[in-house]
Amino acid sequence: MLLEGSTANAVGSQTLDLHRTCTKASQIFSSPGENFIQNKDTVKYGELIVLGYNGSLANGDKGRRRSRLALTKRLKANGVKPDVIHHISTPLVSKALSNKGHHSISYTLSRSHSVIVEYTHDASTDMFQIGRSTESMIDFVVTDTAPSGGGSGGSAQSTISRYACRVICQRSPPYTARIYAAGFDSSRNIFLGERAAKWRTPDGLMDGLTTNGVLVMHPTGGFSEDSSPGVWREISVCGNVYALRESRSAQQRGKLVENETNVLQDGSLIDLCGATLLWRTTEGLRRTPTLKQLEALRQEINAARPQCPVGFNTLAFPSLAQREVVEKKQPWVYSNCGHVHGYHDWGFRKEKGGVERECPMCRRVGPYVPLWLGCEAGLYLDAGRPTHAFCPCGHVCSERTVRYWSQILLPHGTHAFHAACPFCGTWLTGGHEQIKLIFQGPVD
Structure with missing residues (x-):
């Protein structure tokens, strides 16, 4: 007892x-x-x-x-x-x-x-x-x-x-x-x-x-x-x-x-x-990609020498260790259309509160954000090429990974659910959670 x-x-x-x-x-x-x-x-x-x-x-x-x-x-x-x-x-x-x-x-x-x-x-x-x-x-x-x-x-x-x-x-x-x-x-x-x-x-x-x-x-x-x-x-x-x-x-x-x-x-x-x-x-x-494989994919993209279609300067994704620090060659994207550019300071639309911009390639208006490679390999569904990005945060990974996480509604508060980028937690834009990236190849 x-x-x-x-x-x-x-x-x-x-x-x-x-x-x-x-x-x-x-x-x-x-x-x-x-x-x-x-x-x-x-x-x-x-x-x-x-x-x-x-x-x-x-x-x-x-x-x-x-x-x-x-x-x-x-x-x-x-x-x-x-x-x-x-x-x-x-x-x-x-x-x-x-x-x-x-x-x-x-x-x-x-x-x-x-x-x-x-x-x-x-x-x-x-x-x-x-x-x-x-x-x-x-x-x-x-x-x-x-x-x-x-x-x-x-x-x-x-x-x-x-x-x-x-x-x-x-x-x-x-x-x-x-x-x-x-x-x-x-x-x-x-x-x-x-x-x-x-x-x-x-x-x-x-x-x-x-x-x-x-x-x-x-x-x-x-x-x-x-x-x-x-x-x-x-x-x-x-x-x-x-x-x-x-x-x-x-x-x-x-x-x-x-x-x-x-x-x-x-x-x-x-x-x-x-x-x-x-x-x-x-x-x-x-079955998930290793950091070494993600680094190889980064280098493969950079080796293709993508260029800004306006400034014609060569773009490059920063190293996986260089997170959240925007570099000079950082690729940026208009997240409503997917056109990838180098950074520029024009195209602001006053009627959008001076935040959104007009893409010089297709004239679509939307957020303009830097692109980052997703570094947490455990979140990837496959080792596919990083061709898609979450909107509006700009984290880049494989198409299957983006599509899967865009479908998941994560709990928020007492009864709400929202889709969010698994890499940074940013809520994804309703009806426009992902975008396929459109790179401009070298002109020489």
């Missing part, structure tokens, strides 16, 4: 052994603390990539705060699994249980009734926690993503939970990775308060949703040249799949989607209400 005396007797009769009653219970993990295996035999489960940073945070990737994180097999398993469930009627007893050394999930049903599920060690799984908190139990620190990858910088206005979600990976092949809402705090507890969406399942167990929710979208056809966007779902604390709520923080849960699971697939998107992460499997990453 966990408690002694009359309190224990009051609780014990309502204590169930989840090993017997929860054969299908989801596996949930505890806090970190074990070293990753770091040698030639390292097993990599996959990588998480934060959309909007184009390969690196503005201030550089440091420690657990970075634009992408590889999840690798730990030296020692740190997974946990459901063990015992307690029905509590005394607040002091509830506090005593939740403060124990075991991991637990606390469901507050009313001021006089709580349900606490204890967890025990699971030697078959590794666990990784994701959230805004910089505390040691968080493996991947994620902050709000602003357009152009700026990041919010502060946490006071953040909509990302301090303990947003957890990913559980099987330590043995096929190394299945699963996503769960919420993460364990410094007391090894997940606490769902009185106002949180929670319910009792048909088999007598508990489940719930976090305040702003954890949304997941699995692509149709994997993450390849034949991929198409899937349907956004919400993941519960126990890893069940539900249709979206009416709004992000509504107390009424969506309908259970019984034929879908929380298993992450190559290309699955995880939205934390402020930042969206892309999951790439190890096998999937083997």
Whole structure:
């Protein structure tokens, strides 16, 4: 028994052994603390990539705060699994249980009734926690993503939970990775308060949703040249799949989607209400272009000596390391027509607020922006030539990659969805999300 005396007797009769009653219970993990295996035999489960940073945070990737994180097999398993469930009627007893050394999930049903599920060690799984908190139990620190990858910088206005979600990976092949809402705090507890969406399942167990929710979208056809966007779902604390709520923080849960699971697939998107992460499997990453291949494509374009059709000066994409610093030979594009030029300071249209310009080649009016190669290779669907750009930001990549991401509506706020450039996070222009680039070859 966990408690002694009359309190224990009051609780014990309502204590169930989840090993017997929860054969299908989801596996949930505890806090970190074990070293990753770091040698030639390292097993990599996959990588998480934060959309909007184009390969690196503005201030550089440091420690657990970075634009992408590889999840690798730990030296020692740190997974946990459901063990015992307690029905509590005394607040002091509830506090005593939740403060124990075991991991637990606390469901507050009313001021006089709580349900606490204890967890025990699971030697078959590794666990990784994701959230805004910089505390040691968080493996991947994620902050709000602003357009152009700026990041919010502060946490006071953040909509990302301090303990947003957890990913559980099987330590043995096929190394299945699963996503769960919420993460364990410094007391090894997940606490769902009185106002949180929670319910009792048909088999007598508990489940719930976090305040702003954890949304997941699995692509149709994997993450390849034949991929198409899937349907956004919400993941519960126990890893069940539900249709979206009416709004992000509504107390009424969506309908259970019984034929879908929380298993992450190559290309699955995880939205934390402020930042969206892309999951790439190890096998999937083997099919993506490397930075060396992207550099070869850049050099191939520059070797063709594209020229400005007006100034006749030779254009060149800057090196992948030279990001967001406009160079003299930088190619620019009229994003409504695709004609590529060198920089010039004419063509402004006063009726467009002095922002949009008229293309001297076709007379179409629209934004005029510098072109940048997408540097985050994990976002590419193929290694095709960089012939298309996102509008209006001007990030360039292969046609299939542009077409795929232009179709995906990413969650924004409590109930809105917008297409956005995966490299910088800029919202794509409605009805004109992409453009094929038209280069002028050398005239000599």
